[in-house]
Amino acid sequence: MPIEAPVVPRKINLRRPEIMEAVQAQVLSHYRSELVERIRANGHVLSADGLTIKLAKEFGFCYGVERAIDLAYAARKSFPADKPIFLLGEIIHNPEVNDQIRNLGIQTISNKPTEQEMARLSSEDVVIIPAFGTEVTTRQKLEQKGCILVDTTCGDVMSVWKRVRQYSADKVTSIIHGKAWHEETKATSSQTIVSGGGHYLVVFTLAETDYVCNYILQGGDKAEFLKKFKGAYSEGFDPDLHLHAIGVANQTTMLRGETEEVQRRLKAAMIKKYGESEADKHFRFFDTICGATQDRQDALEKLLRQPLDLLLVIGGYNSSNTSHLAEMGEAQLRTYFIKNAAKMVSEKLIQHYDQHVQKEIETRDWLPADNVTVGITAGASCPNNLIEDVIRRLCELRGISVQALLAS
Numbered sequence: 001m002p003i004e005a006p007v008v009p010r011k012i013n014l015r016r017p018e019i020m021e022a023v024q025a026q027v028l029s030h031y032r033s034e035l036v037e038r039i040r041a042n043g044h045v046l047s048a049d050g051l052t053i054k055l056a057k058e059f060g061f062c063y064g065v066e067r068a069i070d071l072a073y074a075a076r077k078s079f080p081a082d083k084p085i086f087l088l089g090e091i092i093h094n095p096e097v098n099d100q101i102r103n104l105g106i107q108t109i110s111n112k113p114t115e116q117e118m119a120r121l122s123s124e125d126v127v128i129i130p131a132f133g134t135e136v137t138t139r140q141k142l143e144q145k146g147c148i149l150v151d152t153t154c155g156d157v158m159s160v161w162k163r164v165r166q167y168s169a170d171k172v173t174s175i176i177h178g179k180a181w182h183e184e185t186k187a188t189s190s191q192t193i194v195s196g197g198g199h200y201l202v203v204f205t206l207a208e209t210d211y212v213c214n215y216i217l218q219g220g221d222k223a224e225f226l227k228k229f230k231g232a233y234s235e236g237f238d239p240d241l242h243l244h245a246i247g248v249a250n251q252t253t254m255l256r257g258e259t260e261e262v263q264r265r266l267k268a269a270m271i272k273k274y275g276e277s278e279a280d281k282h283f284r285f286f287d288t289i290c291g292a293t294q295d296r297q298d299a300l301e302k303l304l305r306q307p308l309d310l311l312l313v314i315g316g317y318n319s320s321n322t323s324h325l326a327e328m329g330e331a332q333l334r335t336y337f338i339k340n341a342a343k344m345v346s347e348k349l350i351q352h353y354d355q356h357v358q359k360e361i362e363t364r365d366w367l368p369a370d371n372v373t374v375g376i377t378a379g380a381s382c383p384n385n386l387i388e389d390v391i392r393r394l395c396e397l398r399g400i401s402v403q404a405l406l407a408s
């Protein structure tokens with residue numbers, strides 16, 4: 001039988017000084033905002049003529065997103081303009097940024113390419129892996145093709161992969177707190193089964209967590225369990241066999257308080273079932289929320305302690321970390337989750353994303369006519385120029401010139 005030669009991934013150094021210098025200049029020209037920098041320097045507050053804007057202390061682009069964008073731009077600069085470059089899905093979850101990437105001439109293919117898309121790729125093609133990573137099988141297929149991979153997977157995502165691979169090596173089932181349909185969670189899930197024998201189950205809500213806890217403690221209807229979590233567990237996963245030893249990990253962008261609660265409830269179930277002294281054999285966890293997500297949630301928590309009339313959360317509607325910022329706001333005050341300034345149609349009408357019905361809805365009379373304090377934050381995938389657009393639009397709707405605001 002012929003022995004297949006191991007696939008050696010083709011790598012290229014994009015971070016050459018001459019390339020990165022040009023990339024930095026281009027990235028700044030696309031996403032920087034002088035206005036946002038001025039507000040930051042002004043203690044994150046601006047106030048004039050009855051309008052006060054308070055920016056969270058941490059908001060917008062995180063280090064992982066900046067790196068992914070830099071690498072995508074660097075890829076375009078490193079290869080001849082006529083060389084096709086493909087991106088798996090979206091580089092990050094922000095429509096404007098993805099448009100900019102397409103404008104560079106980078107073509108988008110599915111995050112899990114179909115057979116037809118794979119067939120179209122050749123060994124000469126460059127393929128960019130987005131910040132949230134890709135599934136193991138997709139990566140293997142691309143490597144087997146011989147494609148040149150530009151891997152922008154964030155280091156914090158790879159840390160989660162390391163944890164779940166260790167769980168699998170120790171015959172511990174990974175319980176992943178995350179969104180089963182999200183690219184990052186799909187990539188993380190795929191890591192649990194990479195060496196065979198590992199299993200995973202994705203839980204999203206506390207209600208799902210309680211269901212799993214009850215099953216651990218009392219057993220239940222296996223068919224119902226598998227139906228309920230369809231698409232959120234590994235092939236061959238059996239709740240009667242694979243919940244004896246579990247390890248919790250989470251998508252990097254979940255809500256901190258909720259992830260802690262998931263851990264606490266699962267741990268309590270395992271202690272109840274096996275006893276405190278045996279708990280370590282049956283339960284593990286690693287907090288894998290990334291620093292950037294945490295910083296943005298902490299900063300919003302502080303902002304929400306101040307008197308605000310409403311909160312604007314800016315970011316892509318499919319952005320996990322942004323959706324959690326909106327969730328935090330909603331729990332306390334009128335919150336509008338918008339993807340750009342155009343959603344502030346007038347002072348009477350705003351179009352904003354409602355996560356509960358998963359679509360954009362309209363709200364009337366959203367902007368008070370008298371004195372108003374508006375809190376603003378933005379997800380880790382939202383560039384500063386979009387935040388500036390929102391601030392300018394707010395000023396415009398209140399008939400205030402930005403210059404007046406800056407001069408105050």
Ligand code: SF4
Pocket residue numbers: 062063064065131154155156157252253290291292293321380
């Ligand atoms: S949100 Fe966190 S995990 Fe995602 S790219 Fe940013 S730093 Fe990395």
